[in-house]
Amino acid sequence: MKSEKIAKLAGVSRSTVSRVINNYPNVPQETREKVMKVIEKYHYEPNTCARVLAGKATNTIGLFVISMTDQENPNRIYQNNYFAPFVDAVVDCANVLGYYVLIHTVYRTEDYLKVKQAFSQKRIDAGIMIGTEKDQEILHSIVEMGYPTAIIDYDAEEITAQEEKYGNLVIINSTDYEGTTQAINYLIQLGHRDIGIIKGRLNTYSGKVRFAAYVDALEKKGLPVNEDFIIEGAFLKKAAYEGTEKMVHRGKLPTALFSSNDDMALSAMEVFKDNGIRVPEDISVIGFDDVPVISQITPALTSVKVPVYEMAKKAVEAVIEMHAQEQYRLQKYVVRTELMLRETCAKAKMM
Amino acid sequence: MKSEKIAKLAGVSRSTVSRVINNYPNVPQETREKVMKVIEKYHYEPNTCARVLAGKATNTIGLFVISMTDQENPNRIYQNNYFAPFVDAVVDCANVLGYYVLIHTVYRTEDYLKVKQAFSQKRIDAGIMIGTEKDQEILHSIVEMGYPTAIIDYDAEEITAQEEKYGNLVIINSTDYEGTTQAINYLIQLGHRDIGIIKGRLNTYSGKVRFAAYVDALEKKGLPVNEDFIIEGAFLKKAAYEGTEKMVHRGKLPTALFSSNDDMALSAMEVFKDNGIRVPEDISVIGFDDVPVISQITPALTSVKVPVYEMAKKAVEAVIEMHAQEQYRLQKYVVRTELMLRETCAKAKMM
DNA sequence: GTGAAAGCGCTAACAG
DNA sequence: CTGTTAGCGCTTTCAC
Numbered sequence: 168m169k170s171e172k173i174a175k176l177a178g179v180s181r182s183t184v185s186r187v188i189n190n191y192p193n194v195p196q197e198t199r200e201k202v203m204k205v206i207e208k209y210h211y212e213p214n215t216c217a218r219v220l221a222g223k224a225t226n227t228i229g230l231f232v233i234s235m236t237d238q239e240n241p242n243r244i245y246q247n248n249y250f251a252p253f254v255d256a257v258v259d260c261a262n263v264l265g266y267y268v269l270i271h272t273v274y275r276t277e278d279y280l281k282v283k284q285a286f287s288q289k290r291i292d293a294g295i296m297i298g299t300e301k302d303q304e305i306l307h308s309i310v311e312m313g314y315p316t317a318i319i320d321y322d323a324e325e326i327t328a329q330e331e332k333y334g335n336l337v338i339i340n341s342t343d344y345e346g347t348t349q350a351i352n353y354l355i356q357l358g359h360r361d362i363g364i365i366k367g368r369l370n371t372y373s374g375k376v377r378f379a380a381y382v383d384a385l386e387k388k389g390l391p392v393n394e395d396f397i398i399e400g401a402f403l404k405k406a407a408y409e410g411t412e413k414m415v416h417r418g419k420l421p422t423a424l425f426s427s428n429d430d431m432a433l434s435a436m437e438v439f440k441d442n443g444i445r446v447p448e449d450i451s452v453i454g455f456d457d458v459p460v461i462s463q464i465t466p467a468l469t470s471v472k473v474p475v476y477e478m479a480k481k482a483v484e485a486v487i488e489m490h491a492q493e494q495y496r497l498q499k500y501v502v503r504t505e506l507m508l509r510e511t512c513a514k515a516k517m518m
Numbered sequence: 519m520k521s522e523k524i525a526k527l528a529g530v531s532r533s534t535v536s537r538v539i540n541n542y543p544n545v546p547q548e549t550r551e552k553v554m555k556v557i558e559k560y561h562y563e564p565n566t567c568a569r570v571l572a573g574k575a576t577n578t579i580g581l582f583v584i585s586m587t588d589q590e591n592p593n594r595i596y597q598n599n600y601f602a603p604f605v606d607a608v609v610d611c612a613n614v615l616g617y618y619v620l621i622h623t624v625y626r627t628e629d630y631l632k633v634k635q636a637f638s639q640k641r642i643d644a645g646i647m648i649g650t651e652k653d654q655e656i657l658h659s660i661v662e663m664g665y666p667t668a669i670i671d672y673d674a675e676e677i678t679a680q681e682e683k684y685g686n687l688v689i690i691n692s693t694d695y696e697g698t699t700q701a702i703n704y705l706i707q708l709g710h711r712d713i714g715i716i717k718g719r720l721n722t723y724s725g726k727v728r729f730a731a732y733v734d735a736l737e738k739k740g741l742p743v744n745e746d747f748i749i750e751g752a753f754l755k756k757a758a759y760e761g762t763e764k765m766v767h768r769g770k771l772p773t774a775l776f777s778s779n780d781d782m783a784l785s786a787m788e789v790f791k792d793n794g795i796r797v798p799e800d801i802s803v804i805g806f807d808d809v810p811v812i813s814q815i816t817p818a819l820t821s822v823k824v825p826v827y828e829m830a831k832k833a834v835e836a837v838i839e840m841h842a843q844e845q846y847r848l849q850k851y852v853v854r855t856e857l858m859l860r861e862t863c864a865k866a867k868m869m
Numbered sequence: 870g871t872g873a874a875a876g877c878g879c880t881a882a883c884a885g
Numbered sequence: 886c887t888g889t890t891a892g893c894g895c896t897t898t899c900a901c
Contacts, residue, residue, distance in 0.1 A: 169893095169894055169895085170894065170895065170896095171894080171895095179871075179872085180871065180872045180873080181872090181873095181894090181895075181896090182871065182872060182873080182896080182897080183870085183871060183872080184895095185895065185896055185897080186870095186871085186896095188895090188896095189896080193870060193871090194870070194871085195870070198870080198871090210638070212635055212638040212639050213639065213894080213895070214571070214639060214640050214893085214894050214895070215567075215639040215640060215641050216566075216567035216568075216570040216571045216640060216893085216894080216895090217567075217571055217877090217893070217894035217895040217896085218894080218895055218896075219567040219877090219895090220565070220567045220568055220571055220876095220877045220878065220879090220893090220894080220895070220896090221876080221877055221894080221895045221896040221897075222877070222895090222896065222897080223895085223896075225567075227620070227641075251602040251606075254605070255602075258621055258622070258623055259623065262622055262623055262629075262632070267620050267621070267622055267632075267636065267641065268620070268621050268622070269578070269618050269619070269620050269621075270609050270618070270619050270620075270621050271609070271613055271618055271619070272609055272610060272613055278613075281613070281618075283563075284563055285618065287561070287563040288563050288564065288565060288566040289565050289566055289567060290566050290578075290618065433814065437814070440816070460811055463784065463788070464815060465791065465816075520877095520878055520879085521878065521879065521880095522878080522879095530887080530888085531887065531888045531889080532878090532879075532880090532888090533880080533881080533887070533888060533889080534886090534887060534888080535879095536879065536880055536881085537880095537886095537887085539879090539880095540880080544886060544887090545886070545887085546886070549886085549887090564878080564879070565877085565878050565879070567877085567878080567879090568877075568878035568879040568880085568893090569878080569879055569880075570879090570893090571877090571878080571879070571880090571892095571893045571894065571895090572878080572879045572880040572881080572892080572893055573879090573880060573881080573893070574879085574880075
């Protein structure tokens, strides 16, 4: 079934059918209804490719999940508790606005070709990227293609200087610095002085910021940043587990531990449990992200909530709006984190 | 940049460029290289829509996640621990085969229109559906469109009779009946005689089968199916929580509980914990699906593993292969479940 | 208001 | 082996 047939059946020309489909104003109500009736009768759906080829939008946005670590694990991405809700949210928000989502994952540098192709082959109107690290060159080469692109968790400062070059870019972050500061200050208020951290990957914006905020918060209160209490976690469960284990075996523990994400906090708690170290009696723990699981475990993990849904929504809306616009402009959004108090923090014991 | 320009620059015609792009044999190595050089130099990518319009495949498969319950929750789908790994696996497998995945969720009956449109608008070569229930009519109307379609967790018997009508359908299930039987028998071996169940939604194939297998297994051993120990969970955490709570308040408990999925088992364990009922000392629990979280909690949940990755892989491969084929034929696949022994089951105490 | 005709970028007969 | 030509199904000037 094609528009020509509809035209014939309705006794009009293809142009008129097209006008009806696209809701153009210059067609009288009567004609419109006549055409619509035929369209509905035959469940006619215009061929997307033909429309796109003739200059219309694809009504599809690309979602690219970058996951360059953990390559061997089959369940890699959604195993990561952070990406899954994000993908969900993007699909959800896009669908509400009448858009499809074309999704592709990037495990290796070569896979970036696929995201470029999604743009250059005109499969999508705009794209959203999450999980990017400092793959500067490639990332820039994608942005330079000029299509509306949103990046989640990316250093805005770095490119803010060359605003005119990145008019098609949307950067979305959460208040990680403030969130971390709040978490550390909360621990300090509880009387903790030896506060450790499980670091994320530092070539990640959030990893970097969360660590910087941790250091700053301690220094501001005149507390020591003790190397022994800094665990390299790289945002990975396994690394966090091993790092924590090493610290435990070393025998000297902080009284509180801030983890750069929830997954790693969970790993640490596992180690503590295995070694008879009680949370929060012996050590307080705070995570980051506030993924769903952590409120269901015992003890429920105190965490800094990242408003994933809002970030996804903003990203979707921004790129879609940009695509509709004539004029692009660099946009930055920052959404608020929130400290979710639960059961893994307690007052520091007096020595 | 279009093929015509490449042709001009390479000193050939568009047809030859096309032949090179599509790897047709009838072009000498020399010409091929000459053209390729220009293509690479200009990073030329053929316009997908034009190719599709001219008869090529989209190299995109649709993934439709049906989730008609739990509409109010923003994090609905990936909150469900079962869908997330599945989506991941489908994207992963499709990507490996060079395909993009177009994803759309169905929360309401109206949303089914979008899945039909994805097909009729020629956005995808084939589709995969998960989370379907007995929306018979709509489902059939989709399959009747004639595009390669895979459905996960669907009653194969129901349509096996009319094989010729569903030549384009692929049905993929796991051995839920056997898996459940194995789980129940395991409990029986441990000495349990009062075995309860948290039911899934019965308009779901897996919900139905798991319940049937439970009843059969008990009856086969001459054990009672006690109404008091049957909890309506509908595959939902909340319903399972409330149902379990009601049973606990009623005061009479089975010594073992089989849950039709892990999420509900988790809810039940929460209730038990809140009421001072110990797992597995006071009650044994078995879940279904073997989602990642359950091995990380304490006590780690014994569960029947559903090989999600394999199922997704099979679905992707089957529909892609079908699309490439001339002749379609109804296909059914059943992949093996596996009982994962962990810490939530213990010998029944002698009364 | 509406139709005719050109064109979007590519593929695929058909000749040669 | 390769170029010419005719579509694929739709949108969009441009006349009428």
